[in-house]
Amino acid sequence: MPKNSKVTQREHSSEHVTESVADLLAHQEPVDYKRSVLNVTGEGWDKQKEGEDDLDAENRPAWNSKLQYILAQIGYSVGLGNVWRFPYLCQKNGGGAYLVPYLVLLIIIGLPLFFLELAVGQRIRRGSIGVWNYICPRLGGIGYASCLVCFFVGLYYNVIIGWSIFYFFKSFQYPLPWSECPIVKNGSVAVVETECERSSATTYFWYRETLDISNSISESGGLNWKMTLCLLVAWSLVGLAMIKGIQSSGKVMYFSSLFPYLVLVCFLVRGLLLRGAVDGIMHMFTPKLDKMLDPQVWREAATQVFFALGLGFGGVIAFSSYNKQDNNCHFDATLVSFINFFTSVLATLVVFAVLGFKANIMNEKCVVENAEKILGYLNTNVLSHDLIPPHVNFSHLTAKDYNEMYRVIMTVKEGHFKELGLDACLLEDELNKSVQGTGLAFIAFTEAMTHFPASPFWSVMFFLMLINLGLGSMIGTMSGITTPIIDTFKVRKEVFTVGCCIFAFVVGLIFVQRSGNYFVTMFDDYSATLPLTVVVILENIAVAWIYGTKKFMQELTEMLGFRPYQFYYYTWKYVSPICMAVLMTASIIQLGVSPPGYSAWIREEAAEKFLFYPTWAMAILISLIILASLPLPLVFILRQFHLVSDGSNALSVTYKKGRMMKDISNLEDNDETRFILSKVPSETPSPMPTHRSYLGPGSNSPMEMSSAPNGRYGSGYLLASTPESEL
Numbered sequence: 001m002p003k004n005s006k007v008t009q010r011e012h013s014s015e016h017v018t019e020s021v022a023d024l025l026a027h028q029e030p031v032d033y034k035r036s037v038l039n040v041t042g043e044g045w046d047k048q049k050e051g052e053d054d055l056d057a058e059n060r061p062a063w064n065s066k067l068q069y070i071l072a073q074i075g076y077s078v079g080l081g082n083v084w085r086f087p088y089l090c091q092k093n094g095g096g097a098y099l100v101p102y103l104v105l106l107i108i109i110g111l112p113l114f115f116l117e118l119a120v121g122q123r124i125r126r127g128s129i130g131v132w133n134y135i136c137p138r139l140g141g142i143g144y145a146s147c148l149v150c151f152f153v154g155l156y157y158n159v160i161i162g163w164s165i166f167y168f169f170k171s172f173q174y175p176l177p178w179s180e181c182p183i184v185k186n187g188s189v190a191v192v193e194t195e196c197e198r199s200s201a202t203t204y205f206w207y208r209e210t211l212d213i214s215n216s217i218s219e220s221g222g223l224n225w226k227m228t229l230c231l232l233v234a235w236s237l238v239g240l241a242m243i244k245g246i247q248s249s250g251k252v253m254y255f256s257s258l259f260p261y262l263v264l265v266c267f268l269v270r271g272l273l274l275r276g277a278v279d280g281i282m283h284m285f286t287p288k289l290d291k292m293l294d295p296q297v298w299r300e301a302a303t304q305v306f307f308a309l310g311l312g313f314g315g316v317i318a319f320s321s322y323n324k325q326d327n328n329c330h331f332d333a334t335l336v337s338f339i340n341f342f343t344s345v346l347a348t349l350v351v352f353a354v355l356g357f358k359a360n361i362m363n364e365k366c367v368v369e370n371a372e373k374i375l376g377y378l379n380t381n382v383l384s385h386d387l388i389p390p391h392v393n394f395s396h397l398t399a400k401d402y403n404e405m406y407r408v409i410m411t412v413k414e415g416h417f418k419e420l421g422l423d424a425c426l427l428e429d430e431l432n433k434s435v436q437g438t439g440l441a442f443i444a445f446t447e448a449m450t451h452f453p454a455s456p457f458w459s460v461m462f463f464l465m466l467i468n469l470g471l472g473s474m475i476g477t478m479s480g481i482t483t484p485i486i487d488t489f490k491v492r493k494e495v496f497t498v499g500c501c502i503f504a505f506v507v508g509l510i511f512v513q514r515s516g517n518y519f520v521t522m523f524d525d526y527s528a529t530l531p532l533t534v535v536v537i538l539e540n541i542a543v544a545w546i547y548g549t550k551k552f553m554q555e556l557t558e559m560l561g562f563r564p565y566q567f568y569y570y571t572w573k574y575v576s577p578i579c580m581a582v583l584m585t586a587s588i589i590q591l592g593v594s595p596p597g598y599s600a601w602i603r604e605e606a607a608e609k610f611l612f613y614p615t616w617a618m619a620i621l622i623s624l625i626i627l628a629s630l631p632l633p634l635v636f637i638l639r640q641f642h643l644v645s646d647g648s649n650a651l652s653v654t655y656k657k658g659r660m661m662k663d664i665s666n667l668e669d670n671d672e673t674r675f676i677l678s679k680v681p682s683e684t685p686s687p688m689p690t691h692r693s694y695l696g697p698g699s700n701s702p703m704e705m706s707s708a709p710n711g712r713y714g715s716g717y718l719l720a721s722t723p724e725s726e727l
Contacts, residue, residue: 060125061246062322068250072319073336075257076476077310078343080160080469084440086308086344087284087351089300091432094291095284099345101292101301106341109579110305112571113536115333115564116543117311119556121320122329127484128314131321136542141635143484145535146314148628150480152527153313155504156520157477158238159511160438161470162230164463166210167442171459178205179450198606202447207601210442214514216600217522217617221514228512232505238474239501242482243494246322249475256468256475263465264346270458271353276427280356281349283431299586302579303529308340310473312532312539314480321483325559351440358448359430366425367402373422374405382420387412399425438517441466521598522613526621530591531628533584537577538632544572596621 063069090098124131129143170177181196181204196204207213214221241252271277291297310316320329371394377383387408392401402425410417445462452458481500486493511519543552549572557563597612613621638644 060322062324063246063250066327068253069319069323070332070335071253071257072246072250072472072476073316073332074339075253075472076315076319076479077308077336077340078257078260078469079308079473080157080441080466081304081308082340082344083347083351083466083469084438086304087348088440089304090348091284091352093294093297093300094288095286097287097289097292098297098301101298102305103341105298105302105305105579106337108571108575109302110309110311111333111337112568112576113311113540114309114316114337115330115568116539116572117316118320118329118333119552119559120543121317122323122325122327123555123559125321125325127321127487128317128480129484129488131317132539132542133488136546138636138639139538139542139546139632140639141631141633142535142538142542143314144631144635145531145628146312147481147484148631149528149531149535150313150315150477151504152523152624152628154474154477154481155508156511156523156527157470158234158474158504159227159231159508159516159520161234161237161467161474162227162512163210163438163442164466164470165230165233166226167446168460168463168467171456171463174456176446176450176455176459177209178202178446179455195603195606200443200447202443202450204606205446206438206442208603211517212514213517213601215602215604216611217515217518217598218614219515223509223513224516227516228509231508231512235501235505235508237471238478239498241471241475242478242497242501245482245493246319246479249479252475253472256472259468260465260472261343261346263461264343264350266461267350267458268346268353270452271350271357274353274357274452276356276358276360277353278356279427280352280354280359280431283356283428284348284352295586299583299590302583303587306533306536306583307528308344309337310476312535313477314484315476318479318483319476326561328560330560330564351445354445354448356431357451358444359427361448361451362430363399363425363427366423367397367399370406370422370425371397371402373420374409377420383409383413399427518598518600522617522621523624526591526596527624527628530584530587530625533580533587534629534632537580537584540572540577540580544577549573 063072120131120135124134126134127143128146129140132142133140178201181192181201183190184193185191193204195208199207211227212221212224241249306312320332323329374383374388375394378385378388387405389401389404389408392405406422406424409420409422413420446459449455449458449462478497478500482493482497485491486496510516543549549569552572553564553569595612596618597610599608600611601607602609
């Protein structure tokens with residue numbers, strides 16, 4: 001510190017010195033800001049003690065172990081989409097060939113952006129609001145937009161957990177309740193329920209017994225009390241897991257993250273022993289190389305990478321903010337990204353082993369039904385016995401024999417073949433029936449499990465796995481809301497968590513009315529995709545172009561102890577922003593080209609029908625997108641025109657003896673002086689500048705800011721410390 005500074009004068013003189021916070025800030029040595037301590041007791045500066053005091057000041061919760069943190073990130077990123085979205089996209093977009101664009105985009109978009117979020121969270125040790133307020137105050141709306149998107153996604157995601165809970169409890173009976181169509185009495189005659197007979201037992205159980213779905217989104221139909229109760233249980237589970245922050249959610253992750261892998265491995269082993277499993281897996285991974293040239297395939301792969309890692313939600317930043325600053329977050333990013341990928345491949349193997357078994361069952365059923373038709377035609381002389389190959393035995397008819405017989409009849413009866421109503425019964429056709437989402441989990445998979453030996457056991461395991469996958473993702477999603485709000489507004493963790501869960505349950509009742517499934521579809525399709533893409537682009541720009549890629553890389557070098565690969569420099573600065581901009585453009589075009597609509601279940605037809613959203617539903621849909629994106633321009637305008645403070649002049653002052661720290665933000669001239677000297681404004685000699693303005697990424701005055709609300713207490717006061725990057 002300069003010899004003529006007022007602080008130095010006070011150390012060598014008993015004369016009272018009055019100075020302002022601005023003066024104190026002006027005299028700090030940028031290279032070692034921590035040593036600039038006003039110590040009224042004359043206590044010498046001790047580097048080791050200073051480090052210990054810093055640890056005392058850091059009251060932010062921390063992970064109990066590295067394993068707990070990794071499991072939390074895996075539990076958050078590995079969710080329901082890995083089980084019921086990735087296999088569908090893999091089948092639809094070229095089988096094994098789809099893995100190539102997915103892996104390429106995971107490396108050039110997913111991994112760099114995932115690493116970026118982990119790094120900023122660990123460096124600044126705040127939730128998404130605090131992180132982006134710090135990096136670029138004018139883009140502080142990123143954090144608020146992330147919170148809103150997390151809220152929208154959490155609303156409907158927990159409904160899916162509620163559905164899984166309902167199926168879980170229904171699985172404790174034999175036979176499974178969706179294995180056969182119900183019998184209803186029509187007077188004195190017992191008949192099969194018409195809706196079930198015209199569809200299937202599993203389809204009927206899903207749409208009628210579970211959802212009791214209405215014919216369109218316009219027909220509310222009132223609340224479904226069974227689903228309302230299950231939703232209450234789901235939010236209670238989330239609330240209990242979150243109420244103590246990472247102290248409670250971290251322990252839950254040991255089970256919720258590991259159990260799904262146990263179930264997937266068990267299902268894979270069991271699936272491979274099923275007849276037809278190899279057919280499903282061979283069909284799955286047979287590459288259709290021409291698909292790799294389709295831009296739509298790359299767009300869908302990029303979207304899946306984007307959502308699979310949970311980018312933009314704030315959950316990644318929240319979890320990372322509870323880490324120590326020297327944690328190797330580059331290793332974490334690589335590990336979690338590739339575990340996520342291999343989990344998707346594992347789930348795909350399981351799904352198509354089981355669907356291969358189901359396809360063989362359905363194909364055999366088709367052969368039997370059509371063989372009976374042919375026998376009927378033979379007995380009525382519609383078909384001649386000469387058309388049947390001599391080696392065909394109707395009592396042991398194989399799919400190969402049926403196909404041979406089918407081709408002969410089709411050739412001979414070419415003019416009247418359609419009138420016979422015979423089906424080809426090709427295994428390939430069954431395997432090509434693409435199913436995803438709820439259609440895979442609650443219809444196709446449940447139907448396959450009815451043919452398993454000990455089917456209730458496998459059903460219990462499957463739906464318990466879905467509950468745990470959903471719970472792990474919900475904990476991360478809720479952390480994307482609770483962590484930044486608690487950090488920013490200093491609300492009580494338990495009170496806010498409980499209040500948030502109750503409010504979400506009340507709002508979520510819209511999803512458990514009879515038309516609720518259509519609202520789930522709306523929120524899933526439109527509430528997150530576009531706003532999150534914009535959020536991640538702005539995150540990338542904020543770090544790479546506003547804060548500065550070189551400076552960020554330098555800070556990572558200091559934090560990690562090694563310099564990250566130059567690969568990240570170029571992906572953050574050029575590749576990722578361009579790819580994300582292309583993805584956003586493609587998403588907007590897709591929204592414009594594809595008319596907003598949904599698949600409605602028509603009870604009278606016992607079939608799905610595509611319907612367009614009515615005007616009022618379109619208004620809700622557009623409002624969701626606007627509301628989730630609104631904080632971005634709003635915060636920018638407010639801070640650009642200085643209508644609200646950007647928070648960059650916040651000052652934390654610490655007292656050592658009472659284990660108490662007082663944060664002073666946005667102090668006025670007289671207030672700052674009064675706080676430092678305990679004097680009334682009239683006793684101060686002169687006013688001082690209002691605050692130290694934000695210097696931007698090019699500044700060379702690093703300052704460490706204490707991130708804890710309570711800090712070290714001693715005789716003297718220390719200027720606060722912020723993460724070692726420039727304010």
